[in-house]
Amino acid sequence: MSAAYEHLLVEQNGAVVTATMNRPKSLNALNRKLVDELRDFFVTLYWRRDARVVVLRGAGDNFCAGLDLKERSNGPRTTGAGLDSQRSISEIVMAMRRCPQPIVSVVQGAASGGGFALALASDVRIATATTRMNAAFIRIGLSACDIGVSYFLPRMVGSSVAAEFMLTGRFIDAQRAHQLGLVSRISLPEDVETEVKGFADDMLHATPLGLRLTKECLNHAIDAQGLEAAIAMEDRNQILCAQGEDFQEGVRAFFEKRKPNYAG
Numbered sequence: 001m002s003a004a005y006e007h008l009l010v011e012q013n014g015a016v017v018t019a020t021m022n023r024p025k026s027l028n029a030l031n032r033k034l035v036d037e038l039r040d041f042f043v044t045l046y047w048r049r050d051a052r053v054v055v056l057r058g059a060g061d062n063f064c065a066g067l068d069l070k071e072r073s074n075g076p077r078t079t080g081a082g083l084d085s086q087r088s089i090s091e092i093v094m095a096m097r098r099c100p101q102p103i104v105s106v107v108q109g110a111a112s113g114g115g116f117a118l119a120l121a122s123d124v125r126i127a128t129a130t131t132r133m134n135a136a137f138i139r140i141g142l143s144a145c146d147i148g149v150s151y152f153l154p155r156m157v158g159s160s161v162a163a164e165f166m167l168t169g170r171f172i173d174a175q176r177a178h179q180l181g182l183v184s185r186i187s188l189p190e191d192v193e194t195e196v197k198g199f200a201d202d203m204l205h206a207t208p209l210g211l212r213l214t215k216e217c218l219n220h221a222i223d224a225q226g227l228e229a230a231i232a233m234e235d236r237n238q239i240l241c242a243q244g245e246d247f248q249e250g251v252r253a254f255f256e257k258r259k260p261n262y263a264g
Contacts, residue, residue: 008037009059015052016200017045017101024060029068030114035089038118042095049264052208053200054099056122057106058115066113066136089114093121093148097219100212104199106192107183112136117147120156120182123215126195127183131174139169155222156182207246208264213237 009020019041021028030038045051058064067089096103096118105122113136119125135153138144144166154162157180165172177183187195203211217233224230241247246262253260 005037005041007031007034008041010041012051015050015204016055017051017053018055018057020057020059021064022059024058024062026068026070027062027065027110028058028060028115029065030089031068031071034068035092039088039092039095042092042099045095045099045101048101049208051101052211053203054101054103055106055196055200056103056118058109060109061130062109063105063107063111063131064115064118065110066115069140090147093117096121100215102203102211102215104196106196107131107133108189108192114147117149117152120152121148124199125177125183126192126199127174127177127186128189128192129174129186131177131183131186132171133177133182134169134171135166136169138166144169156180205260207241207244207250207260207262209244209246210237210241210250213241 007021007023009018009022011018011020019038021034021038023029023031023034028034045054102124103122104124104126105119106128107119107125108128109130109132111119111131111133113134116133116135119133135144135146135149137146137149144150149166150162153166156162161180164170172180172182174183174186178186185195206214214237217230217237220233221230224233244263246260246264249262250260
């Protein structure tokens with residue numbers, strides 16, 4: 001299955017959907033069309049039961065170099081129009097967190113500005129030796145607080161390290177990203193597909209409902225008011241997951257040492 005987008009290639013293999021930002025000559029920079037396509041793709045994922053895991057990547061040697069500044073208008077711009085344009089981009093990362101499918105991003109080469117935000121909004125990030133991430137906005141006259149970066153980054157690495165990179169726009173290479181916990185793996189280029197498949201296969205071992213509720217609860221727990229609030233969500237998840245036939249199938253598959261066959 002594939003969706004008919006211009007700059008976003010979408011392919012489905014079983015329950016795994018791969019979305020590839022396809023503007024390699026521009027380092028997959030976000031032009032208006034790609035922004036619209038990414039937003040549409042992630043918004044519609046919420047309703048899809050056939051897609052259980054999403055892989056996000058960039059064509060060629062880079063993930064995404066951020067907003068395409070060549071497309072920027074030099075004409076007069078109202079505050080309202082500017083806010084609408086800004087929200088059209090920030091809605092992408094909100095949809096990424098809202099969609100029930102875990103998102104695995106292959107962050108190779110440049111992941112700057114908006115590309116950095118897309119990487120941070122993903123659930124799992126795989127880097128390569130060429131990975132270079134930064135909050136590029138502050139280097140072009142804007143604030144580094146953009147497209148969710150000021151939300152995600154300090155929660156992942158702490159306020160001091162987040163301040164270091166957001167106030168300077170410095171690059172984070174693969175080794176530093178791994179040390180900080182920003183990426184789960186640093187993969188050799190020839191091993192990336194194996195890493196991605198490994199994550200997807202392990203995620204698909206969960207029941208469809210269990211996987212969806214785990215992502216939802218994990219995201220809410222980050223902002224939970226305390227232990228009791230987090231446990232209340234966990235208790236709800238366990239009872240909901242235990243009601244269906246997929247739970248029984250998961251138990252049978254465990255004892256029979258085979259891959260589960262979930263009804264979904």
